[in-house]
Amino acid sequence: MPGAIWRPIPVNYNSGGISPRIVVVHLMAGTLTGTDSWFRQSRARASSHFGTGKGGTLYQWVDTRDRAWAQAGGNPYCISIENEGTTNDRLSDNQLDRCAEILAWAHRVHGIALQRADSATGHGLGHHGMGGSAWGGHTSCPGPRIVAQLDEIVARARSIANESAPSFSGGGDTGAPAFPLPTGWYFGPRSGPTASVSGYHGHRDDLRHWQSRMRERGWPLAADGRYGPRTRGVARAFQAEKRLGVDGLIGSATWRAAWESPIT
Structure with a gap:
């Protein structure tokens, strides 16, 4: 991603095998520097696509064409963002900006919807805890104070993408989730x-x-x-x-x- 500091890790990810539809917000419970060091150790068995620091530093550890090891069963369809901080923290204004920039970029590159996702079956911006046991059982991550900031991230991402919140007349609903198959594909018979x-x-x-x-x-x-x-x-x-x-x-x-x- 342009603007991210590319810090590729040699372990703890899978090449390919991802069709992103959710950007997932995590909390490190630590520092950006410490997390960078941890992801480089085989014993960690964990990684993330991106990481933000309180001051606004943005790292990218894993290409979004590859699976990071951040949310277990969600890895095949999630882009992950680890955020520097400790329990009960809120994201800093800089971190909100970096997360919004990632979401806007993922919207442009991967078609991820500029909206909230509230479950593992959704499309858009979500948080680690919403995946429950399927995503590793980290139901307290990133904490309620950060979850309460997700709408602000979506609003900033829409501003970056120059898109207003969708509005439709005549009984329609809010914007559609991103189409989950590649361009030109469809759900249909086996042919x-x-x-x-x-x-x-x-x-x-x-x-x-x-x-x-x-x-x-x-x-x-x-x-x-x-x-x-x-x-x-x-x-x-x-x-x-x-x-x-x-x-x-x-x-x-x-x-x-x-x-x-x-x-x-």
């Missing part, structure tokens, strides 16, 4: 560009997210994370209603419309 991912367990939660949103809009659809005849039928009918290309495939336009188009 075409989705052959390697359609029905793949790692994407079921994402398809379930779209199905749940469609249920909220009044469509008769089970949120089971499976692309079957019912899901295809609802997708086709929805596409026809919104004057999208009618093919029953859930690509980025059909995904966004589930949140952003008016509910009629």
Whole structure:
């Protein structure tokens, strides 16, 4: 990331294997210098993509194309930020700026939504504790005082990205979560560009997210994370209603419309 001091570590990460959709805020319970030293030791079995100091120093330890070891089961879809401080601290104004810059950059590079994520199935900016046991059971990290600052980070990131908080008329909802598949891919039958991912367990939660949103809009659809005849039928009918290309495939336009188009 431009502006970050590149401090690559030789251990404690996996090359590749990440599709980011959440930026996760952590608390070091220590110093930036100490954390930098710790991540370089094999016995640490831990790392983070980024780290901020109270004075505004920003380190990057792991490329965001690679998995940092910061939140266990969340590592395949999370970009992590460790922040200098101790229990019950708040982030300094400098740290808020650095976290906002990371979120705005991740939005531009990885399509991560400029919004709060409040669970492991969400999209946007979240915190370590929200992942519960699946993310290592660190439910007190980064602490309530920092969690209360997350909305401020999102607001600053939107300002950096020159984007206002989304607003839609006619019964629509707030902005859509970032589409979870690469450009040009879609949820659909096991053919075409989705052959390697359609029905793949790692994407079921994402398809379930779209199905749940469609249920909220009044469509008769089970949120089971499976692309079957019912899901295809609802997708086709929805596409026809919104004057999208009618093919029953859930690509980025059909995904966004589930949140952003008016509910009629």
